[in-house]
Amino acid sequence: MALYPESGYSSGLKLPAGVRIRGSIKPGYETVLTHEAVAFVADLVRTFRPIVHSNLALRALDQAKYDAGGHPGFDFRTKAIREEDWTCAPMPAAIQDRRVEITGPVDRKMVINALNSGAKVFMADFEDSLAPTWSNLVEGHINLRDAVNGNIRYEDPRTKKVYSVTNPNPAKIFVRPRGWHLPEAHFEVDGQAIPGCLMDFGLYFFHNQAAFRSKHGGAGPFFYLPKMQHSREAAVWNAVFERAQDALGVPRGSIKATVLIETLPAVFQMHEILYELRQHSAGLNCGRWDYIFSFIKTFRNHPELVIPDRTQVGMTQHFLSSYAQLLIQTCHRRGVHAMGGMAAQIPVKNDPQANEAASAKVRTDKLREVLAGHDGTWAAHPGLIPLVYQVFDAHMPTPNQLHRLRDDVQVSEADLLAMPVGSRTLEGLRLNLSVGVQYTAAWLTGTGSVPLHNLMEDAATAEISRVQVWQWLRHGAILDGEQAPVRVTRDLVERILREEVAIVERELGPQRFAAGRYQEAAQLFGQQCTAKELDDFLTLEAYKRITEVRPNSRL
Template identity: 55%
Template sequence: MVAGVQIHSKEAEKAQAHILTEDALKFVAALHRTFETTRQHLLTAREAVQQRLDAGVPLDFPAETAHIRADPSWQCAAPAPGLEDRRVEITGPTDRKMVINALNSGTKTFMADFEDASSPTFANMLNGQVNLFDAIRRQIDFEQNGKQYKLVDKPAVLIVRPRGWHLDEPRVTVDNVPVSGSIFDFALYFFHNAKELIARGVGPYFYLPKMEHYLEARLWNDIFNFAQSYIGLPRGTIRGTVLIETLPAAFQMEEILFELRDHSSGLNCGRWDYIFSFIKRRRADKTAILPDRKDVTMESPFMDAYVRLLIQTCHKRKVAAMGGMSAQIPIKGDPKANEIAMAKVRADKLREVTNGHDGTWIAHPLINKIAMDVFNEYMLGPNQYHVRREDVKVAAADLLNSKVTGKITAEGIRGNVATALAYSAAWLGGNGCIPLHNLMEDAATAEITRVQLWQYVRYGSRIVDSGEVVTAELVDRLVDELAPTLKSPLVKEQNLDIVARYLKKQVRQEWPSEFLTSDLMGYLAVADGCPPQWQRSVL
């Protein structure tokens, strides 16, 4: 339909009239042609940063932007309509039932996730756009198995998380180049819904994931300005909350806010991806080996420093400092275990609100009451911008302090193998978040397990229980032992076979891959009928 634009999947036919319209694809093409070169340069710059870190050059706050950090005069935009009070936000994928349940959950906002909680099959990506389009217009209601799913009169405010800068959308090419997953997700949602959202009293709001440099925030800001001009909206209409979920970004929080200041609605502690990035970016530093995943808590020195700095930074610039996600979910059929899990959730939310956060994340509607009660008790106004945290003094060394209390245990190793296998296999089957061992696992938590296993093998870590060294052969044995036990309706045998080979290969690499989702995307593209030449990410 549009010169230079090709769709490489039959799934497009189902959404073409609704979402992949000629005008929408022209917008995607315009964004791609304007900004793809910049995206590629920024991704190359990430590689250069990693090479410096591998050579022993430590991360620090950028000298060239010291004037931005020192200038007290600038602030971010005032909260946009519907974002004045964000004390509890629910997150989840964009399937139709989830969208309704999340919008009806009683939380203040719903982050509809095209990224870590979604497996990017083309059907998932397109159906998600359809579901959000329908939800905004209050035409999403449906019936299933005799049960009615219907939106309440005042649903949560919608925020959308597109995919990160590193991910391609191989099923769509412009001028024979795959488009950015970020641009594809943003463009379709914004083009179809921005004016409708404004007419309904809110606006086009986004969560921006996995950035590693303030210039990546500048790219988003440039895209926002371009998009607003393209459809005739005033600058500042779009709002974006940035997830600080990479180690380099923690050293550039003020710069990221400064780049997005006219469009900023705050920063979020993306804790699980942050742990993943901490290990990955310090891959050449054997002093940065972390213990069992369960022992890397928000009280760990590097995590505590990052949280305190984020709150101080946001409130200095009068913008929201959002907390993160506790992994616990309700446990059915075991009241005692459920009580213990919910106590952990309550303690996590209490820590956040007393630290000064302006809101928190949950993954399940049944947790809303716990989180809401805690924030209602301790946060009487719509936010805590007045909690300036001027007591906080965070140095570069604090953000790099890896002295975490804990051990590397046999149980932890087995848990990492099981989670990496089960989640990755479910992802290949089209599911982006799964309950496993009473925790909600998504791409970020699976990434922690993958890079921890690599780290333990690379540096010959010992298991405290037995003194055994973690080797690639040990991982092989555990993969072979555990994979057959993980089969389920979500975890198919053929996908387990793929990820078993993948994990065995990963722990033998000199360096871990940047993202398992990039590595495995080719399998989804093949299943969607995408020709091999457009699959930059095929293994």
């Protein structure tokens, strides 16, 4: 389809009018950045960019209310939606059973390993576990196209080992585009960078919907939608789906999407979010790490809500258990899946005792989820998938638990806003700064998912570290110290940051994740932790450092 007339070339690409590609074009990129596909994305951008920007402005207005002492809550204007009986459209047979899902970035080897992992679903991630360099993004689309077409293959240049999909029942692909807030600087429409999510969604849908649907009985493609704060944002996604399906002659409702409930405002909008997406909904997911980040960010000006060490804020905390219980009840009442969250532990090599301790944590977490009524959950590493299956298979003999309506759950605003209990420690401050620097250094070199301290860290967990340090500094938190309590000051943060960077450089050196960029990462992360005003996202500022726009690429 050619929605707009041809106007010229950009690095060998034939582009529609008003479109400029400012990223480098390597061999193969032209196969996904086709005239028709780029025109399809441009149409979505022209149609929805104004309302995207409007919704982002509304987010800022909401935050201003919270900064002034308010808090999110259930909206009285949509009470009828919450109380009336309605259900979402039936889910297709292909995704009735989602008991184990694996997530990861869209690099070629990861895609193959995830499809072979034995998980029911692979969430192919353009968001928190991917550093959005231009090459990562475009090559990710090439990789997913090859995966959907069944011809993906990878040869490791160092070991010469060849990887291919050998599982006769590979994981079904769900794609997570970037959040509404992240731009794509290398792709311009009418002189402006586009919302990154519309590129991620648009290119994938355009190239893969036909092949994907042919393999799944006409259903799909499937998506995960991140970072929403209000049902009005879900309404935009629903409109995007409708326009995309109509443009390519796909029946409305073919797309199915699971929304990650990973912001505090969104937990009060779960019925409304499902209602807006009811024709396209595949349920909700407990995005626990971003949810903790959002809890801190929402209440950044509330001194009475200065939370304890991030390591102490687990799903047994009242505000988190209430959120999970309400999510299950909401989803099952509306006939869609309630997906559990990520246990970030990874297998520990060469240390059986530590490995068993990590496995025990995963087992406990997944047992809690399946007994509560979740229909499936996430694993961070292929090595954990058998363990997760063992737990869910033992307690969920059916494909899902939609029959468990959880009418016993009674969750109030106060439950969802309850202050987490625990201590604030100097060790916690050190961990936050160490993790933040190491993750930021990795992100700047193109790696968005990093194993640190036997946990898989991504942008969400790094954000917890960042905003927690900022919150502690903003309110002068008193920490349990190594010898005596200590107040968090800028001098303390900067001193510990220097110490932790020195430890990282001494112990790790220019390791493959960081390539010697610890000092740059420390400068960036430290600035954000000590800034007078809290930046909304670490990755917005960091993104400026990984863009490589070509100034002479023309229409």
